Amino acid sequence: MALTLRRARRKDTDMTSGSIPRLLIEFAIPLLIGNVFQQLYNTVDTLVVGNFVGRQALAAVGCTGPIINSMIGLFSGLSSGAGVVISQYYGAKDREKLHQSVQTNMVMTLVLCVALTALGVSLTPTMLRLMETPADVFDQAVEYLTIYFWGISGMLLYNTGAGILRAVGDSAHPLYFLIFSALTNTVLDILFVRYFHMGIAGAAVATIASQFMSALLVMRMLSRSTADYRVDLRRLSASRAILAKICAIGIPSALQMFITAISNIFVQGYINRFESACMAGWTAYNRIDAFAMLPMMSLSIALSTFVGQNLGAGNYQRARSAPKYGMVMGLVMMLVILTPLMLFAPQLTMLFNQEPEVVQFGSFFIRIISPFYLTFAINQVYSGALRGAGDTKSTMIIMLSAFVFFRQLYLFVTYRLIGGITVVALGYPAGWAMCSVLLLVYYYGFHRHKQKNIID
Secondary structure, three states: OHHHHHHHHHOOOOOOOOOHHHHHHHHHHHHHHHHHHHHHHHHHHHHHHHHHOOHHHHHHHHHHHHHHHHHHHHHHHHHHHHHHHHHHHHHOOOHHHHHHHHHHHHHHHHHHHHHHHHHHHHHHHHHHHHOOOOHHHHHHHHHHHHHHHHOHHHHHHHHHHHHHHHHOOOOHHHHHHHHHHHHHHHHHHHHHHHHOOOHHHHHHHHHHHHHHHHHHHHHHHHHHOOOOOOOOHHHOOOOHHHHHHHHHHHHHHHHHHHHHHHHHHHHHHHHOOOOHHHHHHHHHHHHHHHHHHHHHHHHHHHHHHHHHHHHHOOOHHHHHHHHHHHHHHHHHHHHHHHHHHHHOHHHHHHOOOOOHHHHHHHHHHHHHHHHHHHHHHHHHHHHHHHHHOOOHHHHHHHHHHHHHHHHHHHHHHHHHHOOOHHHHHOHHHHHHHHHHHHHHHHHHHHHHHHOOOOOO
């Protein structure tokens, strides 16, 4: 294990010297690979049920996404706080506090496993009704979500274990376990749905089974470790002081993720007012969209790291050059991505379902929304740069204002004044555009006076 950690540390990227574009690309590519496999979970479910069950099942899986993400968002935010605390004690070589923080994190996770399972299972029908889920989709959506939430502990335990390993410098093993889990999910999906004819329940069972496998792998590794971050399930204990520190760091992030996910539930509610073919087309678009955005999101994280490292090293000119390179790279990247999306929208939608109405709606969503990926690139570049400069609070406020409050206001007003699926589909691009405007104004206006040393 010590050898693994030494290798991981040698692979750390020093961004304070060398070609800026090369460093950004080299740092972003491993992130992109991990995110691609993370996205495979729900994408495989939609591919399999859309082709072997039907458009109602495809619509059902799609409309459950925002509900699942709201629960996961709460956990991920708190988990990120735990990762920061663990990494700080690991870097400080405080063996006792490191051990306590790992044990406290595990206790918190086990409590959340019970709480989120109970909340998810009990609130599933209510949340689907609030989203105005159509009758021909409702029962399958309840079935999928109920099974998913009964098995959500596997996903939570994997993310906790992976977060501990990443916090101490081991990014390789979490990626290996994730790849194994994604491939297992693919095999089980096909086996349960196509050959065992388990329908949408088979897709849900395949997902939670693969997540539990990855959880077992990461927990086995941590429980057998001899390092101070070893997980001892027989002697779990929690430190109030460390728990308070985890919550202080993690709760703001948890709230941001949760509020954003709740906002997406309301967006899905507008989509659910239309027929199941429209919902299925929207689901296909969302899965394609999730992959299309990954390169830009990975570049944004790379920019945060680049700006942070160079500000820490006192390389202010190099730090303020990063957004300029990032903007060129991001716009070119999004143009390269959106061009085939526009050209092959029907063929891409047909990967999920081949019914003509579903293909028509999916192609429509892709072609009307993908040109706005250019505005998405802008807000990702500047939000990444601001986070790297340590200005996370302003970034959070701007993104919540655009992606939650403005988007909901836009949908509320335009749907009542104009109506129709077009104005609903433009809800996401409207949020991206507003976020880009606000970030540009803040970055070159107010932020200039706060951080003159990094802004031209």
